[in-house]
Amino acid sequence: MPESPDPREADFERARRVLVIDDEEGMREAIRRVLEKKGFRARTAADGETALAMLAAEPFDIALVDLKLPGVDGFQVTEHISRTLGNRTVTVIVSALATVEAAVEVTRHGAFDFLVKPFTPDDLMEVMERASKQWRLLRDRETYLSEASSERTLSHQMINSMREGVVVLNIMGKPALMNPRAEFFLGRKWNDGLTMADLFGGTPVMDAASAVLANPEKGDSRMVHVPQGGMMLQVGVTPLQLNGDIGGAVVILTDVTEAWEAEQDKNRFVSMVAHELKSPLAAILNFINVILAGTYEGEPEKVEEALRRCKIRGEALLELIQDLLEINRRDAGKQEKSIEELDLRKVLAEQLDFHRGQAERRGISVVFDAAGPPCPVQADRGDLDRIFVNLISNGIKYNREGGRLEIGISETPSGWEVKVADTGFGMTPVEMKSLFEEFYRVKNARTSGIAGTGLGLATVKRVLAGYNGRIDVRSVPEEGTVFTVTLPRHR
């Protein structure tokens, strides 16, 4: 079976660099020749001092050390290597002292193996092979140790940089680790004496953690509201496995405030929609039931009035449903937008033309300079229509009989400012507070007969937001209201 080459057999991972230390030149050179023939790179030293200097200057994988050297002898060189280079250089003693005692003695000084003089090239290579293997073992161990230590550092840093809070509980439920994010979420600094109750007392996490510690078969997850900062945390508790045994529990805290708030908003919207859909329907069904109950018997004009109101409320309900579908289309991104260069003045003129009949019926005079210079803007025609249909029809509906609706365009450094001013009922500051919220309608004696969905101005605001535009309002009760739309030239 073909074996994939062991990466450690790669050249740079093989023991190659050998230092031969011997005071006999013949022996030195003989060994060097044999080694180089076998692919090692051998260098030589004639005495202990030279050897130590060379070992300090460059790395050697294996040192062949003659025991009897002038000056610094083989024992001292061996000791030096084992003390300072023990992890990278394997020492083999070469000596004529072929006794067991001598062998034991040199290994006690840190040598790995022993080669007895005289020896054959094969003897030498046999020793070299064992030494090479040893060198590789040392090498692997070192790599493993450094990998393990960097792995520990890495997981530590990873846990500390997580966006989630992490708390590890030991089998007794005592906190054993806590990352900075958890400290932030729980408003507690880590210290040795912390208990589970300090961190989670009075919250459902206590129960969840106790449940997981008692029955480590399955995890648990709870939502917890943290009063500080109004955060909503999702807290997951999972059993901690240590070598297959249960060693405690890991508590992961995730900030889900944003999603939670969005969910709350959605719930509120849905409940408002239900309310707004049911209100007109309740009025219509009520009229029908009143008629069916014979309440208006002999009073046909009252029946007719009731039916007329049913029609108006039914139409308003339909309009509301259409607005809701429109909002849904836009939210789902299904609405195709085609951004093109449009003349804002022309768009407004067309809109006013469309509303002319409605304005005339109420005797409202419309003031607009349709012949002025073009006002180029990059926008979707449908979006511009939605903005100004709402403002113009409000300006007519909430105006007084025989009032005035004035629309003006002026240029700003970044685009256009459109003012839509009416001479209507106006609004008090309290009435204006929620003006741009969905389903908000100003409710007073004067507005009660006017049909509307409460979605118009909310829609205007949302559409404008897509253009980095904005809408502002100023109003004086009994005098009128001015809406100001700011629309950048480019989207």
Next chain:
Amino acid sequence: MAKILLVDDDADLLSGQKAFLTKKGFTVETAGSIADGLAKATQFAPDLVVADLMMEHYDSGFVFCKKVRELPGLSEVPILMQTAAPRKVGFTFDTTTAGNREWMKVDEVLTKPVPLEDLLGKIEQYLSRKGKNA
């Protein structure tokens, strides 16, 4: 002749319910806002009040009911609330316990659209309990 005060910001609902209840022999007053409702409650001294929940503000009906019960002579007046709001979002309308009825100052919450026979039935039930049935 029992006197009933209807308070709702939906003018159509008021006119229909008023016509129906008048035909059934009640004396009916209507009000379209909380302020108007409180004024009418004082002048008219109704035997029973039917109020909407969401008028100026989403829970303004509760405020209205509390204020009605604080008026002289009206601390015991039966109050029926009718609303198109769903029962479970934001607040719950559980009137099955005395504690909740006391807290909401409302005897019963009816869900819109309320069938006329149900409205009539509830009105008669609460009036007879009060011993002032028409």
